[in-house]
Amino acid sequence: MAPDINPLVLLLASILTSNILLANFLGLCSFISISKDMDSANGLGMSVTAVLTITTAINWVVYRYILIPFDLLYLRFIVFIIIIAATVQVLEMVIDRFSPALYMALGIFLPLITVNCAILGVALFMEIRGYSFLQSIVFAFGSGLGWWLAIVSLAAIQKKVLKAPVPEGLKGAGITLITIGFMAMAFIGFSGMLIVQ
């Protein structure tokens, strides 16, 4: 049964205290490779938020009304990933048709999102924690915003780090990971506000 959590609390928690990236390590690959410039970070953050919200809604409905009644739970990984891939594909076509400018801006990032583990991760978390439809959507939207916030902050920090005198061996991924570590520590500071598991 759905846990009794106020959607507003869930929204705040998924943005700050249990940030999908900094607390659950999801969506790191694209995070590390894209976070060097602000525009791309923004575009990717926006796409992730949109795709997360849409796919989680579809996944919830399919999970609740197809997988559970037909006893097909063991297929859930395949079903979730196909829905995610299909949604991204459709979204790409729709955006291309209605807003070519946005398509040009997002173009390369959209396909990347299919393999972003944050998307599948949110679907699996919602299943394990038994969230209701509203809770799932709020959780997905909040996680997307949290990821967006994290990647934009990292892009801003990276701008300074690139000019800093970093030891030779630590340049690149090393310093990026340590920066993310400090961000994660800062976000832990929020955890006094509310805790949601």
Add this chain to the structure above:
Amino acid sequence: MNKYKDILKDNLWDDNPVFVQILGICSTLAVTNNLTNTLIMSISVVFVAGLTNFSVASIKHFIPGKVRMIIQTLIISFFVIIVDLLLRAFLPDISKSLGPYVGLIITNCIIMGRAEAFARSNKPLISLWDGFTTGIGYMWVLMAIAFIRELFGFGSLFGIQIMPEGFKTWTIMIMAPSAFFILGGVIWIINNIKLSKESSK
């Protein structure tokens, strides 16, 4: 035989998936505060990576280029489902504590990466070897991180108390930031080793 040796060396050190390519760390980094979980997770990755590579290499002539990504994803999901069912059946406690992370092996970019970069242009047997060794290259780095985190965070290794009675555990080691710090540190140390090797040449 030499080719197999080269692949092993590449995947364990020269072209290691974790500290050189920085790929696929998400789902595994999350469980590195505990050696047992890390071991099970990385064995699963070894299994999935090896067999995915083997399958992709075996059927590559029948896969049309346009839909190959989705077919590769399906192959990966297939093996991950097997792992998930095996864990549920034989190690239910660990399966529970790993939570969603087993399923997330599907989106582990290293597996798709090896399928794309190696299995599509090589024979099945050597692809199997490449998948396995990539997984092992991945495993040893994450085990090293888990070793440090569990030792200082809980004072134990594989759940067995190691540190003396009065040892005060370091809470930060259990929490998320330490995983980033230690991985960053590991990359730093390894880069330094590589740099000093190059300069001494």
